[in-house]
Amino acid sequence: MPKTEVFNKELVLNQASHVFHVKGYNATSMQDLVDATGLNRSSIYNSFGNKHNLFLECLKVYQSKYQRSISNLLLKANSPLKAIESIFELYLDEIVKDDENKGCLITNCKSEMANQDSTIHNFLMNNQKNTLALFEDLVNQGQENSSINSHRSPKDYALYLFSTIQGFRMVGILIDNKQQLQSLINITLQNLK
Amino acid sequence: MPKTEVFNKELVLNQASHVFHVKGYNATSMQDLVDATGLNRSSIYNSFGNKHNLFLECLKVYQSKYQRSISNLLLKANSPLKAIESIFELYLDEIVKDDENKGCLITNCKSEMANQDSTIHNFLMNNQKNTLALFEDLVNQGQENSSINSHRSPKDYALYLFSTIQGFRMVGILIDNKQQLQSLINITLQNLK
DNA sequence: TTAATTTTGGAACGTTCATTTCAAATAAAA
DNA sequence: TTTTATTTGAAATGAACGTTCCAAAATTAA
Numbered sequence: 486m487p488k489t490e491v492f493n494k495e496l497v498l499n500q501a502s503h504v505f506h507v508k509g510y511n512a513t514s515m516q517d518l519v520d521a522t523g524l525n526r527s528s529i530y531n532s533f534g535n536k537h538n539l540f541l542e543c544l545k546v547y548q549s550k551y552q553r554s555i556s557n558l559l560l561k562a563n564s565p566l567k568a569i570e571s572i573f574e575l576y577l578d579e580i581v582k583d584d585e586n587k588g589c590l591i592t593n594c595k596s597e598m599a600n601q602d603s604t605i606h607n608f609l610m611n612n613q614k615n616t617l618a619l620f621e622d623l624v625n626q627g628q629e630n631s632s633i634n635s636h637r638s639p640k641d642y643a644l645y646l647f648s649t650i651q652g653f654r655m656v657g658i659l660i661d662n663k664q665q666l667q668s669l670i671n672i673t674l675q676n677l678k
Numbered sequence: 679m680p681k682t683e684v685f686n687k688e689l690v691l692n693q694a695s696h697v698f699h700v701k702g703y704n705a706t707s708m709q710d711l712v713d714a715t716g717l718n719r720s721s722i723y724n725s726f727g728n729k730h731n732l733f734l735e736c737l738k739v740y741q742s743k744y745q746r747s748i749s750n751l752l753l754k755a756n757s758p759l760k761a762i763e764s765i766f767e768l769y770l771d772e773i774v775k776d777d778e779n780k781g782c783l784i785t786n787c788k789s790e791m792a793n794q795d796s797t798i799h800n801f802l803m804n805n806q807k808n809t810l811a812l813f814e815d816l817v818n819q820g821q822e823n824s825s826i827n828s829h830r831s832p833k834d835y836a837l838y839l840f841s842t843i844q845g846f847r848m849v850g851i852l853i854d855n856k857q858q859l860q861s862l863i864n865i866t867l868q869n870l871k
Numbered sequence: 872t873t874a875a876t877t878t879t880g881g882a883a884c885g886t887t888c889a890t891t892t893c894a895a896a897t898a899a900a901a
Numbered sequence: 902t903t904t905t906a907t908t909t910g911a912a913a914t915g916a917a918c919g920t921t922c923c924a925a926a927a928t929t930a931a
Contacts, residue, residue, distance in 0.1 A: 492878095507793065507794075508794065509704065509789075509790050511702065511704035511705045512704045512790075512794070514917075514918065514919080515918075515919055515920080516917080516918085516919095524879090525878080525879050525880060525881085526879095526880085526881085526919095526920085526921095527878075527879060527880075527881090527921090527922090528878065528879065528880095530919095530920070530921080531877085531878070531879095535919075535920075536919065536920090585793060586792065586793040587793060588789055588792075588793075592789065592848060593789045593790070595848060595851055595852070596702075596781055596785065596786045596789040596790065596848065596851070597702050597705075597786070597789065597790055599779065599781075599851050599852060600700065600778060600779040600780060600781075600851065601700075601701065601705070606852075609852060610852060613852055613853075636868070637861070637865055641858075641861045641862075641865060642865070644849070644853075644858060644861070644862055645862055645865045645866065647849065648842070648845040648846055648848070648849045648862055648866075649841070649842060649845050649866075650845070651844070651845040651848040651849060652841040652842050652843070652844040652845025652846070652848070653841060653845070655785060655788060655789065655841070655844040655845070655848065656837070656840065656841045656844060658788055658789070658792050658793065659788070659792060659799075659802060659803060659806055660806075660837075665834075665837060668830070668834045668837070669834075669837055669838055669841055672830055672834060672835070672838045672869060673838065673841075673842075673869075675829070675869060676865060676866075676868060676869045685908095707887075707888065707889080708888075708889055708890080709887085709888085709889095717909090718908080718909050718910060718911085719889095719890085719891095719909095719910085719911090720891090720892090720893095720908075720909060720910075720911090721908065721909065721910095723889095723890070723891080724907085724908070724909095725908095728889075728890075729889065729890090
């Protein structure tokens with residue numbers, strides 16, 4: 486009996502994510518999303534409820550993409566320190582390739598909404614917890630095989646890496662010179678060696 | 679002949695800045711600004727032209743405040759490295775004191791508008807240029823008196839400091855534990871020693 | 872082919888947006 | 902006190918906002 490959903494939900498989420506990424510949440514209108522997805526207003530509301538919920542789904546897709554990319558990197562990396570390096574290189578690539586200077590969707594969202602919206606706040610806290618846990622694990626392993634020094638605890642280094650990555654993403658909005666950014670990564674990671 | 683301006687422009691700018699700081703540019707309405715300043719709508723338009731221009735004036739006030747604070751710190755500091763440390767401590771104080779978790783107005787603005795608004799873009803590029811120049815000077819002096827190592831050029835270290843500060847400001851939105859943040863500063867600056 | 876169900880198109884909802892308008896109030900100068 | 906210039910209050914502007922509504926179109930099961 487049913488007429489099944491005809492549009493590609495993943496594609497639509499990517500299209501919506503792109504608008505949110507370029508303009509931010511508040512500057513993005515439903516009309517922008519209608520234009521970007523080619524969907525009808527009603528279809529968007531049928532499928533995603535409202536703008537806020539659509540944004541949340543976009544955030545989750547964005548987060549998952551990075552989680553997948555990073556998981557792949559971890560498999561390839563032959564040391565915890567190399568793994569951390571390759572995560573920074575991943576962001577470096579993003580920055581250099583992005584000719585719209587959008588920065589990081591999650592970092593931008595944090596800056597725009599973390600102190601205003603409790604649902605977003607929770608999402609970001611969870612994202613932070615996971616990222617810190619990932620780095621803590623990597624630093625811990627790196628210290629065990631001596632590729633990372635033990636001057637500081639894995640927890641402390643994890644926060645350092647989490648913080649520097651956000652700085653890196655912010656810097657990347659106005660600077661996309663690869664050499665400068667590479668030097669920045671090198672200095673940042675020098676600390677761990 | 680004239681009826682002179684009766685309100686305190688500096689106070690009004692501080693009040694408006696606070697709203698922009700809490701809510702961001704796009705989420706701040708003129709009504710919010712009317713409520714926060716106690717001024718009439720017309721008075722705001724008479725005095726500041728429009729929302730965008732008022733925001734720009736707020737940014738400039740915010741920037742000047744930090745420039746003044748930092749100038750004072752530089753006078754007191756008895757070494758370039760100590761000066762850099764005290765700048766980080768200044769931001770640490772801000773973060774810990776700020777119970778609204780607003781982050782940095784300029785960093786937030788960069789994340790929200792840098793890729794969308796050329797006037798803002800120019801302001802931010804200028805702010806970046808000045809900040810990098812300040813750090814470059816300090817690092818240069820520090821390397822000359824050997825309180826800062828010479829593994830990297832002053833330019834490279836300046837970008838590192840600029841970047842880590844933005845990361846620090848972003849982290850401060852969700853984390854305001856002083857010990858954690860102090861450790862983060864210590865690790866960040868360890869690199870220069 | 873008919874019946875059942877969902878998606879679509881597009882208009883319409885009421886609200887809020889940034890900005891303008893203009894007469895009344897105000898205050899200093901003449 | 903009158904003149905001149907500015908600020909103020911409050912309403913009004915038209916556009917844009919997120920969201921809802923519903924008949925028409927579409928699709929599949931019966």
